[in-house]
Amino acid sequence: MAHKRDREATRAKLLECSRLRFARDGYDGTSVRDVAGDVGVDPALVFRYFGSKSGLFTEAMAGSSEPVILPDGPVEELPAKLMRQLVFEDWAEYAGEHPLIAMLRSAGHEDMKDRLRQQVCEGYLDVLSDLAEGNEDKNLRTELFAAWLLGIGILRTAVGTPTLAKATEDDLRPHLATVAEALFGREVPVD
Amino acid sequence: MAHKRDREATRAKLLECSRLRFARDGYDGTSVRDVAGDVGVDPALVFRYFGSKSGLFTEAMAGSSEPVILPDGPVEELPAKLMRQLVFEDWAEYAGEHPLIAMLRSAGHEDMKDRLRQQVCEGYLDVLSDLAEGNEDKNLRTELFAAWLLGIGILRTAVGTPTLAKATEDDLRPHLATVAEALFGREVPVD
Amino acid sequence: MAHKRDREATRAKLLECSRLRFARDGYDGTSVRDVAGDVGVDPALVFRYFGSKSGLFTEAMAGSSEPVILPDGPVEELPAKLMRQLVFEDWAEYAGEHPLIAMLRSAGHEDMKDRLRQQVCEGYLDVLSDLAEGNEDKNLRTELFAAWLLGIGILRTAVGTPTLAKATEDDLRPHLATVAEALFGREVPVD
Amino acid sequence: MAHKRDREATRAKLLECSRLRFARDGYDGTSVRDVAGDVGVDPALVFRYFGSKSGLFTEAMAGSSEPVILPDGPVEELPAKLMRQLVFEDWAEYAGEHPLIAMLRSAGHEDMKDRLRQQVCEGYLDVLSDLAEGNEDKNLRTELFAAWLLGIGILRTAVGTPTLAKATEDDLRPHLATVAEALFGREVPVD
DNA sequence: CATGAATGAGATTTCATTCAT
DNA sequence: AATGAATGAAATCTCATTCAT
Incomplete structure (x- = not known):
């Protein structure tokens, strides 16, 4: 024992x-x-x-699919939650970056690309797509929003672009609102 | 011979x-x-x-800093041009991806991160920032737009997300218009 | 087994x-x-x-610093002992030569020169200098005698000079006596 | 032409x-x-x-057999001349050391050992042996004296022993006299 | 079961040397 | 005759992995 x-x-x-x-x-x-x-x-x-x-x-890396999101609460709050998680949360175990961004660093190997895709789809797109409900190209809109979050995370930590690297959650809040509205056609709360 | x-x-x-x-x-x-x-x-x-x-x-990889679009046309056309280049152009020499996305695959080494940052800043942000002129957080807006383009490219080719992987330029055009307008506060042509 | x-x-x-x-x-x-x-x-x-x-x-090569003779006998016997060790002992593990002579073969690299100097000083000069006690240029005499022994060893094994290569301990004994006396100003037993 | x-x-x-x-x-x-x-x-x-x-x-390295000695002048002056040449002359072309000592640095290769022996014998022992004339073990005495000179040179430049490294010709002169006399059984001028 | 000694393949890099021009 | 592009062998070293104990 x-x-x-x-x-x-x-x-x-x-x-x-x-x-x-x-x-x-x-x-x-x-x-x-x-x-x-x-x-x-x-x-x-x-x-x-x-x-x-x-x-x-x-x-x-499989351990990282769990912590993704807590799908309680209204869908409108998802964008803000996801941004906090993907961009601002400090994943100490993953060298300070979100696991997905960390995994990109190993994306040279073909099988890791598969793992990555699976996690993105199941962990993020599936949850987000509810928000795009009602639009004709629902899935595309969902992916475009996910792309934005991912891109922000990458520029922030993996590339280290000057402004984003130092940006706070408050800095991004207003832009989150406008972009989410542009893509999903509905208002989302960002506070 | x-x-x-x-x-x-x-x-x-x-x-x-x-x-x-x-x-x-x-x-x-x-x-x-x-x-x-x-x-x-x-x-x-x-x-x-x-x-x-x-x-x-x-x-x-140095060869890849040249092909960035030179702003000989009006700035409004930049977003569409950049998206075509980053997302849809087939960089045969770079395994079909844009060089920047390809370089991300080697971003584990610290000095390559530096090279990457430099290319992003000089090649893209500098050019794009003209579009954000007039906004208070000009640089942030610029980087947020670049993040979007980069994220789209990554989901398309590096991750292989289902919808984006097959999307055409026409599919993205309308969304490009709304997001660019949301971020830059001005209309941009996307034809 | x-x-x-x-x-x-x-x-x-x-x-x-x-x-x-x-x-x-x-x-x-x-x-x-x-x-x-x-x-x-x-x-x-x-x-x-x-x-x-x-x-x-x-x-x-570190193993080679130990086998130096410890001065438990009277100092007068040192020259004979050292000659036996440096010139006549068969260092099978070191290709038949005394380790110091063997090390000379690698003295191109600067750090090995350092190691060599340290071993010569600590292993030989320090011990021998007692014999020169009483002379004004004690250290010089000591080094000159060490030089002689070293030179003999080199001509014998590294260069292979005809007479020395075949010389026995008995052949050298009388000359050891006269040279040691010439340098140290005192008689030394050589039997 | x-x-x-x-x-x-x-x-x-x-x-x-x-x-x-x-x-x-x-x-x-x-x-x-x-x-x-x-x-x-x-x-x-x-x-x-x-x-x-x-x-x-x-x-x-063959070029180095020529400058060895000018066998004009009386044999008694040879020891002093040789010491000057082997120990004190600055062989700029050979990194400051006498060619023979420099060659020792490459004595790992078997054929260089041969070259070395040949040069020592023809260049030095042959000339010196005249000095030992009249002694029964003439060749041994000659080689022993050559060994001394060689050893001094090595300790000085290749090993870098403290006192010898800084010694001047004047410092060595008296010892040259006594050792040469001890080995050759005759007085040699050293001034 | 766990440990650690041992392996084998492969990576980067250097160097003397040869082959075309 | 001379140049420089190209080669092939070997060296040091790293790593994932296996085999005895």
Whole structure:
């Protein structure tokens, strides 16, 4: 029982540390040895637990599909919530960026592109599309809004564009309102 | 046939092939061996010509700062032009994506982040900011619009979101109009 | 047989074989592959254990600072002892030469020159200087005598001068007596 | 005729520059490219002129057998002359050291050991042996004296022992007298 | 089961050298 | 004869991964 506990604790620690590394340094920039070193265990354990480096990555990034959104509350509040989450929340475990943006750093590998798409679709587009209800090109509008949020996040943290890098939530609020209204054809609260 | 031993031709071919590889597989996913193999020369030649793998990358990606649109037309036409370039133009040499999006794939390394920022700022923001003239938060608006274009490009090609991946220029035109107007506070032609 | 996977044994064997190679072929003339091949292990192991080729060299040659004679006998006997050690002892692990002479073969690199100087000073000059006690230019005399021993060793093994290469200890004994007396101003036993 | 002259001039310059490099950095530490670069010609010329890197080395170091000694004057003056040459003369072309000591830096390669031996024997031992005339072990005495000079040179420049590195000719003069007398059994002038 | 010794493939890079022109 | 483009072999080193214990 104590053993079981240790095993699970080690697994969890490996996942946690690897998330940070993968997010900060990308898949290629992270070595199994580094991750194992962070936790203080032998690299071979990683292979026992996760089969391969890729397996570790999959499981580490899979954990990030959960925290996406809490779909309670009215749909109108979604844009503001999502922006806060994608752009302003500090994902400490993911080197300060939202997991999706962190994953982009490893998008060279084909299978990670798939994972990415799946998470974007299930985690974001599905939730957002309710907002576009009533428009003919509902899905396109939804994706265009998601693209905007994603682009902002990328310019802010991955590229480090001067103004956005320092912008606060208050700075963006009014523009969120106008763009959301432009795309969804309805007013959204942004406070 | 006339040029078997032609330094410039070989150099150019190396640059061309490396662009494709770097864009498709990222910096880490591309090996000098691969690039040299594509051209059919010995890997050592790459080092002779470019000093290092990093030198090759720099020079390969430097070519991508030129093709930015020069503002010889009226500023109002810029949004449409930029969208065509960023989202719809087929950059064959860069694996079908715009070079900037391709470069994101290698943004794990700190110095490439710098290069990226510089290109975004000088190549795009500087040109676009004229459009936001007259607004108090001119720079923020400019960056927000650029973020949108970039996000669209990423969802389209890097993530492969279902609707955007298949969208045509005509599909996006009306939305471009409303969003640009929302951000810049002026009408822009999108034809 | 009992030890197939024995870290310390493998380490020791690597050190032993590398000593021989470094001594015989010099630093540049020795490749990590060669050393690993001698022991029958993968070259990567060398880097795991010693970090780098230079680390291997350092550790291999560090073993050579110990075997210097400790002055437990009377100082008068030092010259004879040192000559035996420097000139006539067969350092099998170091390709038959005294480690110091072997190290000279790698003295092209600046840091190895430093290591060499330190070993000569601490290992030999410090011990010998007692013999020159009472003379005004004590240190110079000490170094001049050390120079002689070193020179003999070099001509014998590194250059292979005809007479010295075949000389026995008995052949040199009388000359050791006269030169030591000339430099130190006192009689030294040479039997 | 002009061509001939250029060719010879380039050859000479290559030899000169390579001497310096070989002496300073050793055989392995010197690249054909470096040498050619010093002179400002294409590396391929080295191969046209000298066949190989080794050929260049041979010819470069062969030039050093000439300046050895001027066997005019009485034999008694030889020790002082040789010491001046081996220990105190500044061989600018050979990085400040006597060619023989410089060559030791490349003594890892077997064929250089041979070259070294030949030069020591023909250039030094043959000349010196006259001084030992009349002693039974004439050759041994000669080699022992040569060993001393060589050892002094090595400690001075290659090892950098504290006192010898700064010693002047005057400092060594008296010891030269006593040691030479001890070995050759006759007085030698040292002024 | 877990540990750590060991492996093998592959990456970047350097260098002496040869082949066309 | 000379230039410079091109080559091939080898070196150091890293990493994911497997094999004994």
